[in-house]
Amino acid sequence: MTYKRSTGEKVFACFNVCFMILLCFATLYPFIYILFASLSNPAEIASYRGLLFLPQGFSLDAYKAVIENPMVMTGYRNTLLYVVGGTLINLFMTTLGAYALSRPHVYFKNHIMLVIVITMVFSGGLIPSFLLINNLGMLNTPWALLLPGAINSFNLIIMRTAFQSIPVSLEESARIDGANDWTIMTRIIIPLSMPVIAVMILWYAVGHWNSYFNALIYLRDRELFPLQLVLREILISNSTDNMMTGAATGDRMDIGITIKYATIIVSTLPILVLYPFLQKYFVHGVMIGALKE
Template sequence: MKRSLGEQTFDIGNSILMILISLMTLYPLLYVLFSSLSDPQYVVQNRGLLLYPQGLNFDAYRMVFRNPNILTGFGNTLFYVTVGTGINILLTALGAYALSRKNVMLTNPVMFLIVFTMFFEGGLIPLYLLMRNLDLLDTRLAVILPSAVSAFNLIIMRTAFQSVPESLEESARIDGAGDWTILFRIVLPLSMPVVAVMILFYGVSHWNSWFFATIFLQTRDYFPLQVILREILISNDTNAMSVGVGTSDQMAIGETIKYATIIIATVPILFLYPFLQKYFVKGVMIGAIKE
């Protein structure tokens, strides 16, 4: 079909606009990357655009990986992401399956209570008292359990489960299958795009989580990477990593250490997106619209 001049002009303008927006979104990350690889003195003395590393230098990364707190925090974050996401998916799937069945009583009142928690909550003090009464303070479970189920994600997964044909469940029950078999061998395999999106949502949330750790944890061996990153960026605590550097150079190398720490904390989660991207749009649409 022949396109008019106006349509072609619109497509060109739209493409240019999207490219500019993409560059504006990508440049801050590239700036942090280039700064972490640049000469520390150049980063301190020069401000403005940075289009490539100035004086390629890997000292900041060597000093970051030399810090035992970074390695410990990285391991803790991997634990919180893997174990926490597993608990999130299991509990969300169980709740969504129960609430998506038509033969379950009081599903509408329960859904009302779940939606109610999206607008109103008890607050931080009752949550802290709950963790204390459960004897979970200063444990890894104190970081994982408060966000075990997201009401928003539960609603998305429930809507996705409702789109599974009832005939499949009926035929499975005729063959003697119970609810556990139907959930794990029929409903979940047919809802893998939504499950992939839930893994992405929960995984990113755990990776970026730091607030509960600062409230409930006291032992530094349990601190996730984001808490260590917060100390470095906000408290400007880079002296431990710049040992052996002259006093005049500590401020300069401290700046590149901050940038290197941001890259180390950001890059791993970015590698997760390409593997789940093909499920993202489909999963959200399935969970948002009931067919």
């Protein structure tokens, strides 16, 4: 039996398709503009006005200047350290907390969860956090970026709910065979929760990659700056003079514009490459962590 759509349904479907195309265009076009502008000739892109769908001329001078800038490479190194180290710490601590709070025999777990939920609404503020990190001796060290946010309350709740959805009978059978909590967590709970683990890796890694405010507050040594803080200096403080040593005085402003565009592409590209590999786990992992069977 074939279903014939009415005129109203066809119009509505056509409207939805057009709306989604426009939405995709509005979402992707800023990135496309920045990409083509970074590949354009500095003098031509500086005088160009209107929509940009192709590079104006072609030049890789901006990317060459970005790659040769030692602060960008240092920022890349530091950011990779913060992303890998921070994500490992986040994942380890969140998994431990979620497992403990998801077990039925843990005392006062509901009260502990209430305290955790309260932290999602209220916080001590920036000044107490700064004083705490300073008194702990973590100021101007990588630990100031890695340890204070070791557990995200929202992610902990998502992972805890996912662990609770695993049948308790699996844990009971493992305990009969002599397994302890560590064995149950590593050999039963975590392997059955890989979609949620993938989502946690994605969220924590993207959060560390995009983070710059904590580094701006707690770091003083430029050798410890992450890439996003270097990007902030280039975009906001216009610190591109040391990247244009071979340019004529009249061309410095034009080249500075393309350098900013190239820096944005260089700092965004790794996350864009990583995201498609984890996207397939995203919806499935969130749904598992949001609904308890």
